[in-house]
Amino acid sequence: MYDLIIRNGTVVDGSGLPGYQADVAVTGNRIAKIGRITEEAGKEVDATGKVVAPGFIDPHTHFDAQLLWDGAAKPALSHGVTTIVPGNCSLSLAPLKADHRMRLVGMFNQIEEMPYKAFREGVVWDWETFSEYITRIRKGLAINVAPLVGHSVIRLWVMNDAATERTATDEEIAEMQDVLRECLDAGAAGLSTSYVDMDEKLQPVPSRYAEAREVEALAEVLGEYGRMLQIVPEFYDPDLTIARLDQLAELSIKYQIPTTFSPLFVNSDNVASVDKVMERVDEQFARGARVWPQVQTRPIDISFSFAVPSLLFIRFRNWYNIMRFGTHEEIRAHFADPENRKARAAEVAELKDLWAGLVLRQVKTDANQKYVGKTLGEIARDRGVTPVEAMIDISVEEDLDAHFLAASMGHNDDGRVARLLNHPRVHIGASDGGAHILSFSTYGDTGYLLARFVRDLKTVRMEDAIKKVTSDTASIWGIPERGLLQKGYIADITVFDPEKIDRGVEKFVQDVPGDGSRYVRDSHGVDTVIVGGGIAWSARDGYQDARGEILPGARESQPELVAAE
Amino acid sequence: MSDLSVVRKSILPEAGDSWASIAGRELPGLSEQEAVSSLQSWNLHVYMRAPAPEGSPRAGNPILPSDVIFVEPPLAAS
Numbered sequence: 001m002y003d004l005i006i007r008n009g010t011v012v013d014g015s016g017l018p019g020y021q022a023d024v025a026v027t028g029n030r031i032a033k034i035g036r037i038t039e040e041a042g043k044e045v046d047a048t049g050k051v052v053a054p055g056f057i058d059p060h061t062h063f064d065a066q067l068l069w070d071g072a073a074k075p076a077l078s079h080g081v082t083t084i085v086p087g088n089c090s091l092s093l094a095p096l097k098a099d100h101r102m103r104l105v106g107m108f109n110q111i112e113e114m115p116y117k118a119f120r121e122g123v124v125w126d127w128e129t130f131s132e133y134i135t136r137i138r139k140g141l142a143i144n145v146a147p148l149v150g151h152s153v154i155r156l157w158v159m160n161d162a163a164t165e166r167t168a169t170d171e172e173i174a175e176m177q178d179v180l181r182e183c184l185d186a187g188a189a190g191l192s193t194s195y196v197d198m199d200e201k202l203q204p205v206p207s208r209y210a211e212a213r214e215v216e217a218l219a220e221v222l223g224e225y226g227r228m229l230q231i232v233p234e235f236y237d238p239d240l241t242i243a244r245l246d247q248l249a250e251l252s253i254k255y256q257i258p259t260t261f262s263p264l265f266v267n268s269d270n271v272a273s274v275d276k277v278m279e280r281v282d283e284q285f286a287r288g289a290r291v292w293p294q295v296q297t298r299p300i301d302i303s304f305s306f307a308v309p310s311l312l313f314i315r316f317r318n319w320y321n322i323m324r325f326g327t328h329e330e331i332r333a334h335f336a337d338p339e340n341r342k343a344r345a346a347e348v349a350e351l352k353d354l355w356a357g358l359v360l361r362q363v364k365t366d367a368n369q370k371y372v373g374k375t376l377g378e379i380a381r382d383r384g385v386t387p388v389e390a391m392i393d394i395s396v397e398e399d400l401d402a403h404f405l406a407a408s409m410g411h412n413d414d415g416r417v418a419r420l421l422n423h424p425r426v427h428i429g430a431s432d433g434g435a436h437i438l439s440f441s442t443y444g445d446t447g448y449l450l451a452r453f454v455r456d457l458k459t460v461r462m463e464d465a466i467k468k469v470t471s472d473t474a475s476i477w478g479i480p481e482r483g484l485l486q487k488g489y490i491a492d493i494t495v496f497d498p499e500k501i502d503r504g505v506e507k508f509v510q511d512v513p514g515d516g517s518r519y520v521r522d523s524h525g526v527d528t529v530i531v532g533g534g535i536a537w538s539a540r541d542g543y544q545d546a547r548g549e550i551l552p553g554a555r556e557s558q559p560e561l562v563a564a565e
Numbered sequence: 566m567s568d569l570s571v572v573r574k575s576i577l578p579e580a581g582d583s584w585a586s587i588a589g590r591e592l593p594g595l596s597e598q599e600a601v602s603s604l605q606s607w608n609l610h611v612y613m614r615a616p617a618p619e620g621s622p623r624a625g626n627p628i629l630p631s632d633v634i635f636v637e638p639p640l641a642a643s
Contacts, residue, residue, distance in 0.1 A: 165622045167580055167630045195631055202615060204629055211630045212577045234610055234633075239573050243633040246569070283569055 002027050002041040003533060006495060009047025013485040014054040014470035016463050024052055026491040029533035029547065034487060043535065045528050047495050051462070054470035054483050055082025055144075055492035055531065056446045060230075060262050060294055061433035062086055062112045064093040064147075069122045069513055071140035072536070072543055075443050076433050079503070079523040080494035082531050083482065083551060084433060087148030088262075089232050090194035090207040094133030094149070095157045095179060101125055104153065106200030112435035113308070115516045122513025131186035134550055141548035142536045144492065146479060148230060149183040151193035151218065155206040163206035164199070173217045180221045187550040189477060190228030190258075191218055195244060197232060202324075216251060223255030228477055231261050238273035242280045249289035258476055262294030262430040265411040266420055274420070281425050292476055294429035295420045297449040299412035301440050303361065303506065303519055306331055307400040308438045316347050328400060336396045345388045354406065355387040356380070360394065362403035362508060368394055376404070403508060414452070418459035421449070421468070427476055428468045437518035444503025444521040451502035451525075462498065479551050493530040500525030574637045583626050591636040607635040 004026040011034060012019040023037040056079070063073045064086045073084055086092070091111065096104055108114045127133045130149060137145065155163040158175045168176065180191060193207045193215060222229055229251060233244035241261070248259040266274045277293065284291045304310035309324040322334050334340050348355070356377035363372060371379045371394070376387035383390055394402045411417060420426050431445045446469055453460040474483025481490050504522035512518050529537040534545030576591060588600030595603065605612040611632050617623035628634070 201618070203617065203621075208629050208631045211580070215631075237610060239575075239635065239639060240610060240633055243573070243575050243635075246572070280569070287568065 001039060002032055004043045005037055005041040006045045006047050006052050009050050009052035009495060011485055012051050012053045012463055012466045014467055014483050016467040018463060019051065024485065026533045029490055031485060031487055031489050031491050034485060045495060049497065050495050050527055051498050053466045053494050054485055055494050055529065056080045056469045057083040057473040057483065058431050058433055059085045059427065059429040059473055059477060060088050060431055062088060062435035063433060065108060065114050065119065066434050067137040067145065071546055071548065072142040073434065075520055075522060077143045077529055078526060078537050079444050079447055080496060080526045080529055081446065082492040082494065082529060083144035083146060085146045085148060085189060087150055088192045088230055089197055090150045090152040090192050090205055092148060092150035092153050094127060094130040095183065096153060097128055097157060100156050107205060110200040111197050113438045115512060115514060117514030118512045118516045120514060130183040130188060134187050138550060140546050142531060142543065142546040143548045144531060144551050145548060146189035146477060146551040148190050148192040149180065149188040151191055152206040154179050155210065164203065164209060167209065167211050168214050173214050177217055177221045180218055184225045184227060185554065187554045189552060190230060191222055192230040194232040196234055219251040219255050219257060222257045226257060226478060229257055229259045233261050235263055238276050241277050245280060245284060245291045248291045249284040249287065252289040252291060253287065258290040260292040260294055260427055264293040264295050266413065266416045267410045268413050271416060278423065285425050292427035294427045296411065296430040297421065297428060297445045300409040302406045302409055303403060303440055305400055305403045306335065306395040311439055312406060318347055319344060332396060332400055335392050341392050344392065345386060348388055355391060359405045359407065360402065361405045363398050364401045365398060368397060414457055418453050421453060421460055422464065441506045441519040441521040444523060447501050447503040447523055455498065491530055491533040494526065495528040497525040497527060571640060573635060573640050575633045575635045578628050578630055578632055578634060582628055587634055607638055
């Protein structure tokens with residue numbers, strides 16, 4: 001007797017081959033049989049009319065903090081994601097000395113928009129080493145986690161304040177190598193570094209003070225384990241991106257490691273640049289390098305209020321400074337002042353078309369409800385002011401609790417995005433799950449892929465889409481025994497309705513520790529999500545079993561490869 | 566990387582590098598002023614960077630050890 005049987009579904013097994021009708025049986029945490037199954041099981045899932053696929057793997061997230069209070073990385077699991085990779089962009093929450101905690105929290109706040117209060121009220125700081133962090137998050141884990149360790153954090157651990165002052169000595173680099181080995185032994189899936197990110201004082205993060213020889217020394221250690229190196233290049237410039245991917249390619253070839261860089265966006269005005277980057281990716285793969293560009297499926301939407309610093313204002317120094325460093329009262333008083341209002345409006349006047357197109361999505365007073373859903377251009381005409389003035393005035397009237405949406409800011413040319421998503425050397429990822437929680441929802445990218453590109457536009461085959469986010473990802477990251485529906489593989493399975501799967505409407509919810517809020521999207525059309533053979537979530541019964549694991553796991557717990565008899 | 570099709574020449578800074586030291590090493594045929602000016606115009610991602618805080622060991626020099634520094638202008642589109 002099996003523990004679980006999924007009956008009558010269309011199995012799309014992650015290989016890219018056509019789907020087929022079959023039942024899937026699970027015993028323990030593994031797939032026991034695929035085919036016609038006449039026996040019964042303790043639990044059964046009726047998948048009639050639905051697709052049965054391997055669980056989706058999200059290779060670029062920042063759930064590091066959320067995992068401390070939410071082992072399901074909600075709502076990622078409900079979207080069919082069974083494995084997440086946190087610790088990207090040089091930032092992880094371990095190894096971390098007690099003295100450095102608030103400094104790292106500042107970086108997470110600046111780069112990933114994770115509120116200070118969530119750390120103060122949602123986190124019991126009971127770890128320092130990577131191994132202790134893994135022990136901490138393993139309790140109640142419902143989703144699999146393949147954690148990267150951050151270069152900035154390793155640098156801070158070894159060099160303390162000097163991490164953001166100077167290059168490392170030979171002795172310090174050797175110590176960083178030892179620390180990385182400890183992290184990899186404890187279960188880290190690789191190392192992340194960044195060439196663009198800034199800390200809470202708008203100064204470069206520690207990884208940016210590293211010479212190339214330091215990164216190479218760490219890549220040498222990754223080579224001992226065959227693990228991933230992830231970087232954030234200067235993605236706004238194709239020549240810089242190419243220079244970085246050339247660096248990655250040399251490390252990939254020399255130390256025989258997989259590497260990945262993210263993000264890579266395509267817009268109508270940068271097609272030639274993206275083509276240039278992809279030509280270089282092709283050339284480097286032809287040389288034997290593994291340099292995977294990560295491309296997200298969703299267009300760039302940015303939501304914001306004046307209460308928090310938004311990415312939208314980062315290039316306007318006075319706007320960003322008051323939003324970043326001002327208290328709530330100071331921000332409100334600043335924009336209520338007629339002289340400041342005039343100066344701030346002038347500062348952003350060059351983007352007048354952008355402001356006119358923003359949509360007011362949420363207010364709290366009755367007086368302004370009539371404007372919800374309208375563009376700032378429409379509201380401005382009604383009020384006899386400019387769109388920017390309307391945005392400022394409504395924010396002040398709403399005590400900063402007015403929310404605006406800048407929709408389709410980029411990466412929104414469906415044809416060009418589909419061309420990238422179909423490219424054999426593109427890695428679908430870069431969701432940023434768990435990050436930027438006050439700017440946009442980072443959940444539901446797989447639902448968007450299957451709804452927009454597979455079902456509606458028919459520009460990506462279902463089997464290809466699923467292969468990209470399952471077996472391709474598992475292979476790229478060296479995650480064994482997952483990503484395929486195959487007898488003997490671990491039973492990470494997502495059952496969904498291909499006619500209904502989608503991401504829900506973005507909404508602002510208060511579910512972050514410390515009374516914090518974030519933008520999220522519910523899943524649509526996902527029926528059942530199975531992790532390690534247990535039903536982790538279903539549309540009918542919500543969150544259930546917690547069988548998540550750390551992947552690829554501590555060295556001693558990894559399966560040994562043995563020759564077939 | 567001689568087998569790659571197009572490479573815009575760039576270097577990675579050496580310890581303590583400044584615009585002037587890179588100019589002297591990479592563009593020896595130009596006057597220092599002209600070489601520094603060229604480097605800055607080809608590397609706006611560094612030149613336009615916000616200055617380091619006062620008292621920082623980096624004060625006065627925006628170049629980071631991890632930077633890519635281009636030593637020629639952008640190549641013409643093919």
